[in-house]
Amino acid sequence: MARKLDLRSGRPVWFAYRAPSVPTERLTRDVKTDVLIVGMGISGAMMAETLTGAGHSVICIDRRGPLLGSTSATTALVQFELDQPLTKLSPMVGKTSAGQAWRRSRLSVSNLSGRIAELGIDCSLTPSSSLYLAGNVLDPAALRDEAGARRQVGIAATYLTRKALTDSFGIDRAGAILSHGNLALDPRKLTAGLLLKALERKARFYAPVQATAIEDSRDQVVVATSGGPTITARHLVLATGYELTDIIPKTAHSIVSTWAIATMPQPKNIWPGAAFMWEASDPYLYIRATEDGRVICGGEDEEFTDEARRDTLIADKTKRLAKKLHSLLPQLDVTPEFTWTGSFGTTSTGMPYIGALPRHPRIHAVMGYGGNGITFSQIASEIVGSAIGSVEDVDAKLFSFSRS
Ligand SMILES: Cc1cc2nc3c(=O)[nH]c(=O)nc-3n(C[C@H](O)[C@H](O)[C@H](O)COP(=O)(O)OP(=O)(O)OC[C@H]3O[C@@H](n4cnc5c(N)ncnc54)[C@H](O)[C@@H]3O)c2cc1C
Numbered sequence: 001m002a003r004k005l006d007l008r009s010g011r012p013v014w015f016a017y018r019a020p021s022v023p024t025e026r027l028t029r030d031v032k033t034d035v036l037i038v039g040m041g042i043s044g045a046m047m048a049e050t051l052t053g054a055g056h057s058v059i060c061i062d063r064r065g066p067l068l069g070s071t072s073a074t075t076a077l078v079q080f081e082l083d084q085p086l087t088k089l090s091p092m093v094g095k096t097s098a099g100q101a102w103r104r105s106r107l108s109v110s111n112l113s114g115r116i117a118e119l120g121i122d123c124s125l126t127p128s129s130s131l132y133l134a135g136n137v138l139d140p141a142a143l144r145d146e147a148g149a150r151r152q153v154g155i156a157a158t159y160l161t162r163k164a165l166t167d168s169f170g171i172d173r174a175g176a177i178l179s180h181g182n183l184a185l186d187p188r189k190l191t192a193g194l195l196l197k198a199l200e201r202k203a204r205f206y207a208p209v210q211a212t213a214i215e216d217s218r219d220q221v222v223v224a225t226s227g228g229p230t231i232t233a234r235h236l237v238l239a240t241g242y243e244l245t246d247i248i249p250k251t252a253h254s255i256v257s258t259w260a261i262a263t264m265p266q267p268k269n270i271w272p273g274a275a276f277m278w279e280a281s282d283p284y285l286y287i288r289a290t291e292d293g294r295v296i297c298g299g300e301d302e303e304f305t306d307e308a309r310r311d312t313l314i315a316d317k318t319k320r321l322a323k324k325l326h327s328l329l330p331q332l333d334v335t336p337e338f339t340w341t342g343s344f345g346t347t348s349t350g351m352p353y354i355g356a357l358p359r360h361p362r363i364h365a366v367m368g369y370g371g372n373g374i375t376f377s378q379i380a381s382e383i384v385g386s387a388i389g390s391v392e393d394v395d396a397k398l399f400s401f402s403r404s
Contacts, residue, residue: 004063005243005255006307008073010314010340013262013296015072017124019188022066022195027206027225032232033059035388036223038211039239041071042187042374043366045194046381047237049119052201054389059231060203063210066195067188069241073342075260075298076374077276077288078183080106081130083371084350085138085280086149092349097398099153101351104395106155106181108378113183115378121193124186124291128276131160131169132177135281140175143280147177156180169272171328182276184288187374214247214363221362235388239366239380242345247357248365249401257310258344259317260298261325261336267293269331277328285324286371295332297325301344310341317341345369352376354383354399364388365401 022040035051037044040062051058062068082089082105089098116125134140143159150157158178160168165176199205210226214236221236238245242255270289278286285299300317304310322334346369347353353367354376364387366380383393397403 005343007070007242008340008342009307009311011338012073012260012340013290013294013338014186014188016338017186017189019067019186019192020196022192022199022205024065024205024207027061027209027227027229030229030232031059031204033057033204034233035059035235035237036061036221036231036233037237037239038062038223039069039241040066040195040205040207041069041239041241042191043241043377043380044237044239045191045198046377047239047366047384048198048203049194050381050385051388052198052203054385056388058198058203059233060195060198060205061209061211061225061231062207063226065207066205067191070342070373071187071191073340074187074373075286075288075296076185076187077278077286078109078112078185078374079130079276079372080109080181080375081132081179082350085146086153087142087146089349090149093351100395100398102150102155103153104379104398105372105375108382109181109183109375111382112378116185116190119193119197121190121197123189123193124184126184126274126291128182128184128288129178129180129273130182130276130278131165131171132179133171133277133279134174134176135279135284137282138280143175143177169275171271171277184274184276184290211245214245216360216362235362235364237364237366237384242343247360247363248367249358253345253347253367253369254303255305255343255345256301256303257305257341258298258301259314259321259341260296260339261318261321262290262294262296262338263332263334264337265290265293266295266333269293269333270295271329285321287325287328294337295325295329297321305343307343310343314339314341352380352399353401354380355396355401356387358402
């Protein structure tokens with residue numbers, strides 16, 4: 001039913017911190033539920049928490065186990081700022097849709113922050129400002145336009161000149177956009193926290209269990225699993241990350257490779273406010289700090305999927321990332337203590353596909369693509385959660401599989 005990818009290699013920084021363990025059971029007999037969620041990464045966890053909160057009975061399965069997919073590899077800059085600048089997205093999808101996507105993204109990151117506080121999940125959540133630095137995709141003049149376009153749709157953005165950037169942050173670049181309201185967090189702790197909340201509300205977790213075939217009818221969906229038992233549900237949510245199931249339309253989706261490093265803790269060397277930094281460049285670079293003062297730096301994306309080739313490049317890419325990090329923040333000790341690589345899904349516009357599959361109203365897909373994956377997982381939990389409760393989200397069409 002799905003291609004199995006080698007989603008990540010190396011040792012992500014999150015293994016330096018203990019995430020609570022999430023108990024699972026063996027699936028030994030046929031079972032029934034309101035909603036079956038396939039995938040127990042951040043997307044599946046957000047769905048499970050939302051749906052159990054709304055009173056639905058939920059079963060989650062994962063062929064690896066909870067938290068063992070791409071979610072452990074993310075650098076977890078949870079940004080409302082989409083990878084695709086507003087001024088670039090507008091000509092692709094139209095000005096109205098682009099503004100709507102940016103606003104929804106802004107709203108969802110704020111919703112996520114409230115949700116974590118409400119549920120009391122300890123995931124090192126830190127509100128973060130961000131600096132979007134001038135580069136080869138947007139030069140200073142284009143960045144000024146981008147800041148103006150954001151303000152036009154109601155999203156605060158301040159353009160900083162070279163001098164303002166140096167004075168306030170000690171960063172020597174030609175210009176930047178300063179924004180507020182992004183989130184730094186520990187993705188494994190958040191995912192485990194959400195799953196445990198769903199478990200408290202009687203969700204059932206089975207792993208390792210692979211969904212091998214799907215059959216849907218007017219009233220239900222029946223999923224066959226690797227061990228033999230079937231799971232019957234009123235709705236199915238596919239939260240399988242970058243391992244797409246065959247039933248999902250082959251949209252403009254492609255997989256690329258990406259790399260990341262993390263240093264040892266060095267709280268004394270962290271720049272003002274530990275603002276996220278990311279470059280308007282291709283290939284791009286992004287930087288954040290952890291609560292205890294490690295510096296995470298990622299990027300260097302390459303447009304290929306070959307996992308063996310991806311892994312052999314770890315040493316080379318690590319050196320490049322450390323060199324770029326040093327040139328931006330010379331006060332840092334850039335020696336990597338953690339290095340890792342992963343596969344990464346993108347679409348041509350950078351916008352995710354979320355919602356019921358065409359001609360399969362009971363099968364919903366949650367595809368948290370690209371560098372905004374976690375933000376998109378939150379949007380997906382809102383849109384799909386509403387749809388299963390028979391409420392149509394105003395932005396559902398914008399992200400749907402049937403959008404034009
Ligand atoms: C290096 C790197 C850096 C990143 N940085 C960021 C960032 O800074 N900010 C951000 O927002 N996003 C970032 N991302 C993206 C983010 O990691 C993903 O969007 C997110 O982890 C996807 O979560 P998921 O739950 O959808 O997928 P996963 O965590 O991969 O979970 C999917 C699960 O589905 C299971 N599964 C698949 N098929 C089946 C099947 N047939 N049966 C049963 N189980 C199945 C898998 O075993 C897996 O555990 C980054 C990604 C990488 C690799």
